[in-house]
Amino acid sequence: MVVGKPVERVDAFDKVTGRAKYTADMFPENALIAKVLHSTIANGMVISFDLNDALKVPGVVKILTCFDVPDIQYPTPGHPWSTEKKHQDIADRKLLNTHVRFYGDDIAVVIAETELAAKRALDLIQVKYEEQKAVFTVADAMAPGAPLIHDEKPGNVIVHSNYEFGSFDSAITEQGLIKVEGTYHTQQVQHCHIENASSFAYMEGDRITVVSSTQIPHIVRRICTQALGCSFGSIRIIKPYIGGGFGNKQDALTEPLNAWLTTQVGGRCVGLFYTREETFVCTRTRHAMDFDITTYVRPDGSFAARRIVAYSNQGAYASHAHALVANAVNAFRMMYPVGAIKGDAYTVYTNIQTAGAMRAYGIPQIGFALEAHIDDIAARLKADRIALRQKNMMQLGYVDPGTTITCHSTGLQQCIDKGRKFIHWDEKAKQYEHQTGSVRHGIGMAIFCYKTGVYPISLETSACRMVLNQDGTVQLQMGATEIGQGADTVFSQMCADTVGIPLESVHVISTQDTDITPYDTGAYASRQTYVCGMAVKKTGLSLKRKILEFAAFMLHKDVSDLDLKDSWIVHTVSNEKLIALSDVAMEACYSLTNSHHIAAEETHHCSDNTYSFGACFADIDVDIPLCKIHVNNIINVHDSGTIINPLLATGQVHGGMSMGLGYGLLEQMLYDPKTGRTLDDNMLDYKLMTASDTPELNVQFVEPSDPTGPFGNKALGEPPVIPVAPAIRNALLNATGVAVDSIPLSPEHLFFEFKKAGLIK
C-alpha cells in the first residue's frame, strides 16, 4: 500500500530537470504576440483612440479596441456553473471595456510579429478619456452620491447577506455579560505564483484552442463560450504544467480575450503573456475585508451572543464576489458555535483592482479578525487564552445550521495540545510576564476550522478515467488539475492502492485537454484529495472489477473468488497467485475470440463535506526601536484526517505558513490615493518573504480518520495559511501589550502603533 507513504512526487524528475512543459514552453515559433493597453485612469469612459502612429510601427498586425469587441458581458470566476439563473455568477465585463473601472483596465490590444513591436505600438496609442471621480474604499463607495461603478448595481453594493441563529437581541439581555468590541482590518495581497498569467490561442477548422496556465480548464472553456457567444464544442482548452495559481488562476484571466484575438487574425496563433506588473495589477487579489465584531461573554468565558458585520472590497469587477465574505462570516459562526450568532456581510464594488479567489477563500481574513478578537476577550477577562478557545470551539458532531456541514471528525484538541507542548507554552507564558526593555518576547496562538469542499453551496462533481495497458500498467486521467500541490502524486497513490498495482504501474496524464479529459471543475477549495479522491476510488474499483471479470473468463473461475493484489490475480481466500495482471492485459487486448479494451470512467457526485482543523503557535521577539518582529519559533499542527503523503503534506504546510507569515508581517498592495495606480506592482516593492526572512517552519499532524473522506482524508491545501498571522499578532500583544488590529505588522505600521502606545517617543 502506498497511501500514507512519503513517496516522491511523480513529476519531480521532470520538474527539476526542466523537462516539464509549461505554457510558454509550448508556444510555437513565428506566432503573433498580443499586448494589452491598460487604462491610466481609475474610473471613466474611453471616448476615442488615435491609432495612426501605432499602426505605422513595423511588425504591427492589428490593433483592436474596446469599440471592436462583441457586445457581451460575461462572468469570470471559476465556480461550477449553476443552471438556476439566480445562482449564476455576475456577468459584468467585456473582453475590452469602454467604461474603465480601475487603473489598469483592459481597453485595447496590439497584435504584432514581435513583443517589441507590440510594446512600441502600445506607447504610441493616444487615448481620450472622460474621467470620473474614483472611489477606492468600501466606505467611499457606499457613501451617498458615490460614482456608479456598474449600472446594474446602484449604490455599488453587490450583495448584502445576513443570518441570525438564536435571538441575538434577547441573548444580550442576560445579566452579568461582558461586552467586548473590536474592529479589524485585513489588507489586499497578491498570490505571487511564479508563472505569470499566460496563454496562447489558435484555430483549427472552426474551433478555437487555448493553451493556458489555469487551475480550471473545463470552467475556462465554459467562460470562453460565454465571452465569445459560441458553443461549448467550439472551444478546446489545454492545461499543461503550471507554475502555481493559489486561486488567481481559478478565474478566467487572459483566456477569453486570447480566444477572441485569434479569431481576428484568421486563426493564427496569438500569445498573451502577462508581465509580472500586469499579473499584479490586472489579474486578481485577496479581498481586503473589514470586520466589526462584538462578543457578549459570561465571566466564566462562555459566549452568550456574538455579532459580526463584514465589508469586503471587491474592486472593479465581481469575479468571485460575495462568496468569499460569505465564507468568512460562516466560519465566524462555525469556529465558536456557541450562543446566539448574528452576521451581516457586504461585498462592494470600488475602483481598485479586482479581488478573487486566493488560498483559503476569505478565511485568512476572518481568521485574523476572529482570533485577534478572542485574545482581546481573554485580555479583557484576564482569562487563559487557550482555555477560552477550548470552552467555545466546535466539537465533534456539530451540524452547522446555515449549511448543514457536519463535524464528522476532529483532532483540534490534540492539535492544540501538541502545539502547546512544542512551543513550551506554559513555561514561556510565565517567563514572558512583566517585561521591560527595548526587545521583548511573546507567544501567541490561533486556531481555525476549514470546510474541505464547496458542497452544499456549489456542485461537487469529479470524473476520472483509467485505461489498462497491455503490460498491466494503467493510464490515470483526471479532470482535476495538478497545480504544484502534488495532486498527480496523491491520485497515483490512490489509484495504485485501489486497483491493486504498484505506484510505478500508474502513469498519470498531467495535462488536461477538454477534448479528451473527463470533466472536473478543477483545483480550488481544498477539494481534490477529498472529492476527486472519491472519483479515483470509484473508477479504480470499476477498472479492477473489469479486470477480474476478464481474468475470471480466462481462468474459468467465479469472479467473486478473485482479487487483484500487487499486479497479480489472486484467490480471495488463499491469496494464491493465479495469473499475472500483465498476462490478463495482453490477452484482453489481443484475444482472437474475446478482445476487451479494458478501461473505466466514473463520475463521483459528492454530497458531503467535512471540516479540517489546526493551530499555529508562535514565539517572537519584538525589537521596539527598530519596529521589527523576529519569529524565533513557529509550528502549525494540522488535523487533515489521514495524511495521504506526509512528504507532500509537509511541503504544503511549509508553503502555507510562508504565505501566512508574509500576510501577517509584510505583504500589502499599495495604491496612489490620487490616481488609484498600483505602487508596488513588482517583486522589489511588494514584500514577499524571501528564504532568508523565513524561520524554520515546524509541522505536525494529528490524524483522526474522517469517515466521509475516501481514504479518511480531508482538507489540507489551503488551511496552513490561515492561523499564522493571528498567532503572530497575538504574540505581539503578549510581548508588548499593544493590540494591533490590522495587518500587515510591517515596520512602519508598528512604528505608529508603538508611538501611539508610548513605547516609542
Place this chain on the structure above:
Amino acid sequence: MYDFEKIYQPKTIEQALKLKAEHPEALILAGGSDILIKTRSGKLAGSTVISIYGLDELRGVCIEDDGTILIRPLTSFSHITANPIIAKYIPVLGEAVDQVGGPQIRNIGTIGGNICNGVTSADSASTLKAYDAVLEIASVDGIRILPYAEFNLGPGKVDLHPNEILTGIRIPKDSYENTYGQYIKYSQRNAMDIATLGCSVNVRLSADCKTVERLRIAFGVAAPTPIRALSAEKAATGAQVNESLMETVASNAILDVNPRTSWRASKEFRMQLISELSRRATRAAVEKAGGKF
C-alpha cells in the same frame, strides 16, 4: 526582449571614451542591473548604450604606492566582498555591498554603477562617503579628480559630463588606517530589498580605546542623496567612549539629515531609524575598535 536603439561594445578604455564623446546621449552599461530594469519598464526604452562590461582594465582592487586603495568601477559587489585588500583594510565596505539584492545581483552589479546611478539608497554609497572616497573620471580630454562628497548633485543626478566615464574610486590611507566600521542596512526583508535607511559609521579610537579620535558617519535614504552627518562627527570627536556617546551621535545626526515622506516610508519613521541606527552602528564600530561600554 530589450528595447535598445544601438549598442556599442568597445574593446579599450580609449575606444569607450571616444564612443562616449561621439554619442554623449548614450548610456554607459556596466553590470546592467539598473539600466536593464529601466529599459524594460520603458523609462529608458529606445536608448543607445555603450557597454563597458568587457573592459577588464576597469576591474579589480589594488593598493597604490602611497597606500591609497584603488577600486576599479567594474568590480562586482561579490568581488569586493571577497577581495583580500578590502577584507583587511575596509571590511565594512565588503559587508555593505554584500547586502545588495541577492547573490545574482551581487555577481553582476558593479560598485561604479552603484554610485553613478546616483540613488540615495545605494548600499556602497554611505560607506564610500564615510571613507572620503575620491573619484577618477576620464574623458577624451583627460582625467578629472573629484571628491565623492561632491559627486551627487540630486536624486539620480551625479557630476558626470556627457563625455565622461568613471574609471576609479580611491580611498586615501589616512581615511581607512586604524579605523573600524559598521554598516547597517535597514530594509523590510533580509534579502532582495532596497534600504529604507542605511547607516555607515567608522571610528578611530585613542591608543587606550577610551576616547574617540575621529568618527565618521554617513547615511543612505536620509536625504535625497547619500550624505555625511558632519555635526554628529564634530560632536563625537574627542568624546569619551561611554553610553552617552550614542546619544551624542544620534542627537546630532538628526540635525544633519533631511529624509522625505514617500509611499515607501514616512519621514517620521525614517527619523526614528536614523536615530536608532546611529546608536547601533556607533556602538558596534566602537566595540570593533576595542572600545568598551
